[in-house]
Amino acid sequence: MDDDASRRTFELLANETRLGIISALGEASGEGGYATLAFSELQAATGVEDNGQFNYHLQKLVDEFVEEREGGYALTLAGIRAYQAILARVRSESLSIDPFEIDGTCRCGEPRHAWYEDSRGHIGCLSCGDLEFRYPVAPNAIDESEPDTLLNALNRKLTRDYLSMFNGICPYCTGRSTVRLAESEEFYDEVGMTSTPVNVHAACESCAWFLYANIAAVLILSPPVYSFIEERGIDMWNEYIWQEILDHEVTDIQWEPQRVEGTFSLAGDELRYVLDADFRLRDYEIVTDE
Structure with missing residues (x-):
């Protein structure tokens, strides 16, 4: 610079x-x-x-x-x-929304909550302190008298940025973003966010904007996984990206060279995939419960 x-x-x-x-x-x-x-x-x-x-x-x-x-x-x-x-x-500077209960439960079994502070939308658990999402959201998209506008704005922002950043283009400066698989890093501890054994990290080479996400949240909008969900009666464009639509499990991790195997499960069927270091689906298969 x-x-x-x-x-x-x-x-x-x-x-x-x-x-x-x-x-x-x-x-x-x-x-x-x-x-x-x-x-x-x-x-x-x-x-x-x-x-x-x-x-x-x-x-x-x-x-x-x-x-x-x-x-x-x-x-x-x-x-x-x-x-x-x-x-x-x-x-x-003046907008904030107190925590309110939303659909779904934390891994501790208590209800999830959403709130807005410090120009960011948050989704997490008030009981155990787990924080699932913490991301900037433009205040002009939010009506503090209607808390659901926060959920809609946060979902739109995450969906747009995920689709752009994890496909190689920064949504803010249009610079090139690099995508890699990453183990749980200090970043999660610093902001108090929950982590998974393997995460996806995208960073812009120009403006340094970055994103961390779990594999399921990113792959859920990829063509094979999206089609797998849609064929079983669910349109992800009508759902919040953080909703627990289907089960996901990482079944194997290799770090050198990087390779991840995992399974999505929905309605008794499974989509089993292999993900490489460049965050590309090298292989996948659908196993039906027949």
């Missing part, structure tokens, strides 16, 4: 007037697209009376966060991202 470029970016945004310009352009936008505002309109929306001072800060943003167009000024893609970050930050 270019440290000088990163420093310049933060310096550009470290000013109330410049943040006001980005916010004004974002707030003027609608469903038809991002707005283009004339100089006078943008100045009025920002509330800066001094023409020279306003123009100075506007020109600092031009080419990186703001672009000149016919009829005025509009946000660049970087400006749109900055506006989205401003919105998320403002709402996330």
Whole structure:
């Protein structure tokens, strides 16, 4: 990463007037697209009376966060991202949802709960402290008066990011993500999350975004496993990704070279698979209970 470029970016945004310009352009936008505002309109929306001072800060943003167009000024893609970050930050500071009971039970036998704090959705057990999911969710997708909106938002975010990250593309910077099998690591202990003997780790080579997941949660949307579930009457797109739809067992692990064998069980039938170090299903078979 270019440290000088990163420093310049933060310096550009470290000013109330410049943040006001980005916010004004974002707030003027609608469903038809991002707005283009004339100089006078943008100045009025920002509330800066001094023409020279306003123009100075506007020109600092031009080419990186703001672009000149016919009829005025509009946000660049970087400006749109900055506006989205401003919105998320403002709402996330005030939004929280207390734990509420959801379907399913923890491995200790007590009910699962979901809650929202520190800009993240959580799913875990209040009795034993096990934490199954802890993941950032945009506060704008959540209505604190309707807790189920948290579940819907968390499910959509996890599904999107799983499908992207575990297939080699970072959903945030579109950089290349590397995927590997991993044993339970210190990361789980640090955040108090439950782990399994073998996990899947994906990390972006550009922005360093990362994901950990158990094998079942990732494979459940792969074509063979998804079809196996659908053929037995369940559409995973209508279910939360953390719901216990089917049983999963890792039956064999080899670390050098990496190889995992496992079994999904549903309605008396089994899907037995072999997973390699590149997180590809090398082989699978379906065994029916006939």
